Amino acid sequence: MKKFSQIDESLKELNMLHRDIEEKHKSFQKIQEKINQCRPREKRGYIHLAHSAALIAVITIFIGLTYIEWKDTQAISPFLSASIDETILATSRSEKSFRPTEYNYEIDHRTSDNHSWIDVITSLVNNGKRVSYVPENPPAYDCLIRLDNDQTIELKIWVEQNEVYYKKRSEQVFYKAIKDDRTKFLTSMQDGFKE
């Protein structure tokens, strides 16, 4: 109990960070300037209120319909029992090994809760087609997926002849990514996973 209260006390000290009083005043002046700049626009905006409201209504309906369609195509597959919360990615060493762990931040590990990346992985595993083909080369990546329901999935990923294959570490069922997802995945790797 004592140890925990010591930790709590130390963490509370981080609440008391020094802030330059001059910077604080400068910030307030900038805020006031910005707010004053916005005021005349608000009046002009009021004149066009009816137009704006109609436009917003049309856009909202459009977005709503698009979202419903998108949700239909993004339904969670049997692969994912919930939405992806975070992923940790590493270059793979072998088919049997698995490098990322939930608390592992060693060299060569990449972790991301970036939404664009999570969309890429979600789409990849949702749309993949089951194949009988077994990749010949060693896997390229190990990917630990943590879901919103606190379950984790260990994914082995292969890249062969510009195709992307994957499987759960514990299973022998292989999936092949569809063209769009494969392209997005490989682009992400080139952009953000350079060794």
Next chain:
Amino acid sequence: MVSASDHQFSQIYDKHSDQIYSYIFLLVNDRATAEDLTQETFIKAFQCINQFNQESQLYTWLIKIARNTAIDYLRKKTKFTFLSIEQNHVHPDQQSPVEILIKDEKITILYEAIRKLRLSYREVIVLRKIKEFSIKETASILNWNENKVRITTLRALKALKKELKKRGESFEEVFSNR
């Protein structure tokens, strides 16, 4: 629904801006950026003050705006990149910004360890343990359920312990004699 005069807004700024600044700083780890995002937070708050329904505390509402502002900034900054230990590694001879802000060496070690945690862990530690929000308030700010806040807090503390150990420190070493 509420509205704020310039005088009231000035009072709100005086009362809460230091806390908003320190919250943002702990997420972005940069003084100038924290100051900019604090400005942005208060501009948004002024523009949306009529949406504040007084069901929550004003401070909690401001933290929610600050959180959204900081997360937007972090997402833009890290779009399609991955955080790596190499990129984030703090060289021992490099003075970290917090050393200018915080004089206590052990608190600095703690801060640097928190910096290395994944964003969700950092967020929950900052809100629950540093800002001392309740589980209910934290759940509301993060838009999580209360159970997720509880579980993630435990995991975050465990990860923090590992991070301190990796740095050759332990909770006992860092927090003894305090």
